[in-house]
Amino acid sequence: MYASLPIDSIKSDFLAALSQQHIVVEAETGSGKSTRLPLWAAQVGRVLVVEPRRVACISLAEYLNTDVANPQQISVGYAIRFEQHFDDNTQVVFATPGVALRWLSDDQLAQFNTVIIDEFHERRWDTDLLLALLKQRQSHRLVATSATMDSQRLVEYLNAAHLHAAGRHFEVEVYHYATDNQTMPSGDHLEQRIVKLLRQHYDNHQDILVFLPGRKEISATMQALKRYFVDEIASSVIDVIPLHASVTDDERQRALTASEKQRIILATNVAETSLTIPGVTLIIDSGLERRTHQRNGRTVLSLHAISKASAEQRKGRAGRVKDGVCLRLYGKAAPLERLTPAELQREELVEPYLAALCCDAKFSQLLFIDPLPEKTLASAFEALLTMKAVTSDEMVTDYGRRLYQLPIDSLFAHLITAMPERRHQEAMVDLAAALSIPQKLWQPPKSEQDQQALFLWLGQQYCDATALIKIVRVDVVPEWLTVDDNMRAEARLLASKMREVLQLPQLEVSSAFRRQPWIEAVMNATPELVYIRRQRRRQALANGFNEVTLSRDTLFAIEHDQATEAAVVFDQFALPGKGMKQNLVLATCIAPVTLSQIVALDLGENQQGQTVETSAGHFQTAIERIYAGQVIDTQWQDVSGGAASTAIVDLILANDVLEGxxxxxxxxxxxxxxxxxxxxxxxxxxxxxxxxxxxxxxxxxxxxxxxxxxxxxxxxxxxxxxxxxxxxxxxxxxxxNQYPHRVRLNDFEMRIEYQISRKTVIAHYHQGNRKQDPKRWELPRWQGWRIKYKKASRTIDIH
Known part of the structure; x- marks a missing residue:
C-alpha cells in the first residue's frame, strides 16, 4: 500500500463522475493529482495524459513506473517530440500537447478513452486548442486539472463535475524583500540579490529552489554562485543544478532525485508544476518569467512579472516534506495579475489556426473559454492564405496538411516544401532545424583570429544561414567555435527526423548546394523575407511592411557596398521598445543578397521617374524599380506612347515647358x-x-x-x-474675393487652405519678412469660419 496523498480523498467521487461527465479537478500543489488521477482513470480504459512540458512528461512517466508510485503495475509510457516509449498495450501514456494534437489529426485519438489535460492553468495555446477540439467532438471523457485557476469558468465551459482536493501538508512562511509593499519584481542586479539571500539562509536548509526567468539569468546566477561558494562547490558539498526545458538527462535526474549533498536548483517556471523536487524547504522567487505577448501586431518576448497564481505555485514547492520558507524579491502588495493570460490572447495564431484545420475543425468557429482577438485571427488567416495552406472558405489544402506534418513553424515548413530542388530542400531543413530549437545554437567569434578562421571555414558560403547549416551538418565543430553541444544535438536530431519524413538523404550524406540559387529560391517562395538597408540608418533594414535592426551577433557586414545593401532575413526576435507602440525587432539570421538579384526576380514595382533631354535633343524618362520605398534600379527609356503623356504632364507640372x-x-x-x-x-x-x-x-x-x-x-x-x-x-x-487662395499683405504672403467639414480656414505662411502674426482685421471677412494661422510647426487661432 503506497503512502496516502491529499488527492486520495476524492477517489470515489472521481471514479463515479468519470463514467457520467467531464471533470474539473482543482487541487493545490503537492496533492498528488498528476500521479494518482491517470492510474484511477486507467481502471475504465486507456488514458492519454497531456503534460505542458516535456521534462514533466518524462519525469512523471518514469516515476509511475516505480513500485512505490504504481504498486498495481499499470503500464505507463510517454511520447515527446521524436521520442516515444510505449506500445499498443500501454494503459497510460503521457504526451506533450503538440504530440497529442498530431495524433488527433491522424486518428482522432481513437485508441484512448480518457484524456487528462494536466496543469491547464498554464493556458498554453496547444492545450486550449486541444480542449476546444475535444469539447466539440464529445468523443472522449475529459479531465482538466490545475492547482490554481479560474475553475468555475472551466466547469461551465465543459459542463463538468467540479472536484476539489486539499493540498500540501506543511506550512510555508513567506517573506518579502523589497523597498516597499508595492515594489514590483525587477531584473536589476538579480544574481547579486539572490546570492546575498543564499549566503544568509543556505545554512538552515538542505535543498533550495530558485525561480529565475530564463537560461540567461540561470547562467549568470551559476557564475555568481561559483565565485561566492568556491570551496563548497569544489569539494562537492554543494551541487548547483540548472533546471529548464533544455537540460540534459543528468541535470534533470540530479534536480529531481534526493541527494546527500546540499542542492541549489536554479529553475525557470518549468519547476512550478507537476515536477516533485524532494527535500526543498527554501524557495527564492524572483517574481519574473519570460512571456510572449502581442505588441503592435507582433508577438514579442519580454520579462514579465508573474501572476498571483504562479506565485502561489512557486511557494508551494517548499512545503512538500516539512515546513518551508519562501523569500520573494518583490513587495507584499505588488499589483500582480491574478492569472497568467492565455497564449491564444497574446501570440500570433498561424500555428494553432493550421493545427485546427488539420484536425478537421474551422478555427474561427471553435468555442474557446476566451474569445479570440479578431485582428490577430484575421492576420493568421491571411498568412495561411498567402502560403496557399488554406482556401478562401477556410478549408485546409493538401499543401497545408504537408506543412503541418513538419514539427516546426509554419513559415519554415512552407520554405522547405517550396524549394524546387532536393539539395535546396535539404539546406532549408537543416537551417529550419537550427532555428527551431529552444535556445541559441552558437555564438559568432569575437576575436579577429577566430573571425578569420570562420571566414576560411565557410569560404564562399560565408553568412549566418550557411554557418548554421554547416554547424548542423558536420560531425565535429572546430574548437575555436562557441557552440551549445546540447542544442546542436537537438538540432541534428530534428534535422534527421525531418529528412526522414521528407525522404531526403541523412545528414551524413548531405547534398552540396550553392548559396546563390538556394537564396533565390527562398526569395521566390517568400518575398516578404527580402529586406534592404535604410539609406541613413545603416543598422536598419526594411521590406515595405516591417523594419528590423541588425543583431550584434550577425555576420552581415556593415560596410556600404552593393553586396551588403540587401538580405534575406530568416529569423527575427522581437522585443518591446521604449515607446508604448514600438518594438525592437532584431534580425538574428541573415543571408546577404544583391539589389540586382531583387530586380532579376521581379520584386518591387516600376514607376516613372524624371524626364530629361539628351544631348541629341531627344527626351528620355527614368523607369525606377522601387522596393521598400527605395529606388534599387533605374533604366532609361525613350519617351513614347503612354510614357510620353506622363512625361509631358511631369514637364508641365515642373514648369519646364509651357511656363506658368x-x-x-x-x-x-x-x-x-x-x-x-x-x-x-x-x-x-x-x-x-x-x-x-x-x-x-x-x-x-x-x-x-x-x-x-x-x-x-x-x-x-x-x-x-x-x-x-x-x-x-x-x-x-x-x-x-470671398474665398482667396492667396492673401498678400504689405510685408508677407500666406497660402490659404479651406477645411470645409470643420468650417476652418488655415492661413499658411508662404514668404515675407514680417515677424508678427496677422491680425483679424487685416484678413478677408470669412464670416462664420474659424481662422488659424500656421508658421512652421506653430499653429494659433486668430480671433
Missing part, C-alpha cells in the same frame, strides 16, 4: 473643387459636370484630346490652349 500653365491650372482647379464643396454649383449656368477634378488626370486627358503624342509636339502649343472651364467667368472674381 501649371500654377494657373492649380489655382483654377483648386477653386473649382472649393466651389463645389461649398454648394455653389448650378446646373443651368455651369458648363462642367459637378465632379471633383484632379489636376494630373485633367492634364493627361487634355494632352490626349489635343493629339499630343511626343515631347516634340508640345512646341506646337501654348499655355493658352489649355483652358479649364470651371467657375463661370462672371462669378469667378467675386468668388475669389
Amino acid at each position: 500653365l501649371a500654377a494657373r491650372l492649380k489655382v483654377d482647379i483648386q477653386q473649382w473643387n472649393l466651389y463645389l464643396a461649398l454648394g455653389h454649383y448650378q446646373a443651368d449656368i455651369c458648363q462642367r459636370e459637378p465632379e471633383v477634378v484632379d489636376l494630373t488626370m485633367w492634364l493627361s486627358q487634355q494632352i490626349t484630346d489635343l493629339g499630343i503624342e511626343t515631347i516634340d509636339d508640345i512646341a506646337l502649343f501654348s499655355a493658352e490652349d489649355f483652358v479649364f472651364d470651371g467657375i463661370p467667368d462672371w462669378e469667378r472674381e467675386a468668388f475669389d
Whole structure:
C-alpha cells in the first residue's frame, strides 16, 4: 500500500463522475493529482495524459513506473517530440500537447478513452486548442486539472463535475524583500540579490529552489554562485543544478532525485508544476518569467512579472516534506495579475489556426473559454492564405496538411516544401532545424583570429544561414567555435527526423548546394523575407511592411557596398521598445543578397521617374524599380506612347515647358473643387459636370484630346490652349474675393487652405519678412469660419 496523498480523498467521487461527465479537478500543489488521477482513470480504459512540458512528461512517466508510485503495475509510457516509449498495450501514456494534437489529426485519438489535460492553468495555446477540439467532438471523457485557476469558468465551459482536493501538508512562511509593499519584481542586479539571500539562509536548509526567468539569468546566477561558494562547490558539498526545458538527462535526474549533498536548483517556471523536487524547504522567487505577448501586431518576448497564481505555485514547492520558507524579491502588495493570460490572447495564431484545420475543425468557429482577438485571427488567416495552406472558405489544402506534418513553424515548413530542388530542400531543413530549437545554437567569434578562421571555414558560403547549416551538418565543430553541444544535438536530431519524413538523404550524406540559387529560391517562395538597408540608418533594414535592426551577433557586414545593401532575413526576435507602440525587432539570421538579384526576380514595382533631354535633343524618362520605398534600379527609356503623356504632364507640372500653365491650372482647379464643396454649383449656368477634378488626370486627358503624342509636339502649343472651364467667368472674381487662395499683405504672403467639414480656414505662411502674426482685421471677412494661422510647426487661432 503506497503512502496516502491529499488527492486520495476524492477517489470515489472521481471514479463515479468519470463514467457520467467531464471533470474539473482543482487541487493545490503537492496533492498528488498528476500521479494518482491517470492510474484511477486507467481502471475504465486507456488514458492519454497531456503534460505542458516535456521534462514533466518524462519525469512523471518514469516515476509511475516505480513500485512505490504504481504498486498495481499499470503500464505507463510517454511520447515527446521524436521520442516515444510505449506500445499498443500501454494503459497510460503521457504526451506533450503538440504530440497529442498530431495524433488527433491522424486518428482522432481513437485508441484512448480518457484524456487528462494536466496543469491547464498554464493556458498554453496547444492545450486550449486541444480542449476546444475535444469539447466539440464529445468523443472522449475529459479531465482538466490545475492547482490554481479560474475553475468555475472551466466547469461551465465543459459542463463538468467540479472536484476539489486539499493540498500540501506543511506550512510555508513567506517573506518579502523589497523597498516597499508595492515594489514590483525587477531584473536589476538579480544574481547579486539572490546570492546575498543564499549566503544568509543556505545554512538552515538542505535543498533550495530558485525561480529565475530564463537560461540567461540561470547562467549568470551559476557564475555568481561559483565565485561566492568556491570551496563548497569544489569539494562537492554543494551541487548547483540548472533546471529548464533544455537540460540534459543528468541535470534533470540530479534536480529531481534526493541527494546527500546540499542542492541549489536554479529553475525557470518549468519547476512550478507537476515536477516533485524532494527535500526543498527554501524557495527564492524572483517574481519574473519570460512571456510572449502581442505588441503592435507582433508577438514579442519580454520579462514579465508573474501572476498571483504562479506565485502561489512557486511557494508551494517548499512545503512538500516539512515546513518551508519562501523569500520573494518583490513587495507584499505588488499589483500582480491574478492569472497568467492565455497564449491564444497574446501570440500570433498561424500555428494553432493550421493545427485546427488539420484536425478537421474551422478555427474561427471553435468555442474557446476566451474569445479570440479578431485582428490577430484575421492576420493568421491571411498568412495561411498567402502560403496557399488554406482556401478562401477556410478549408485546409493538401499543401497545408504537408506543412503541418513538419514539427516546426509554419513559415519554415512552407520554405522547405517550396524549394524546387532536393539539395535546396535539404539546406532549408537543416537551417529550419537550427532555428527551431529552444535556445541559441552558437555564438559568432569575437576575436579577429577566430573571425578569420570562420571566414576560411565557410569560404564562399560565408553568412549566418550557411554557418548554421554547416554547424548542423558536420560531425565535429572546430574548437575555436562557441557552440551549445546540447542544442546542436537537438538540432541534428530534428534535422534527421525531418529528412526522414521528407525522404531526403541523412545528414551524413548531405547534398552540396550553392548559396546563390538556394537564396533565390527562398526569395521566390517568400518575398516578404527580402529586406534592404535604410539609406541613413545603416543598422536598419526594411521590406515595405516591417523594419528590423541588425543583431550584434550577425555576420552581415556593415560596410556600404552593393553586396551588403540587401538580405534575406530568416529569423527575427522581437522585443518591446521604449515607446508604448514600438518594438525592437532584431534580425538574428541573415543571408546577404544583391539589389540586382531583387530586380532579376521581379520584386518591387516600376514607376516613372524624371524626364530629361539628351544631348541629341531627344527626351528620355527614368523607369525606377522601387522596393521598400527605395529606388534599387533605374533604366532609361525613350519617351513614347503612354510614357510620353506622363512625361509631358511631369514637364508641365515642373514648369519646364509651357511656363506658368501649371500654377494657373492649380489655382483654377483648386477653386473649382472649393466651389463645389461649398454648394455653389448650378446646373443651368455651369458648363462642367459637378465632379471633383484632379489636376494630373485633367492634364493627361487634355494632352490626349489635343493629339499630343511626343515631347516634340508640345512646341506646337501654348499655355493658352489649355483652358479649364470651371467657375463661370462672371462669378469667378467675386468668388475669389470671398474665398482667396492667396492673401498678400504689405510685408508677407500666406497660402490659404479651406477645411470645409470643420468650417476652418488655415492661413499658411508662404514668404515675407514680417515677424508678427496677422491680425483679424487685416484678413478677408470669412464670416462664420474659424481662422488659424500656421508658421512652421506653430499653429494659433486668430480671433
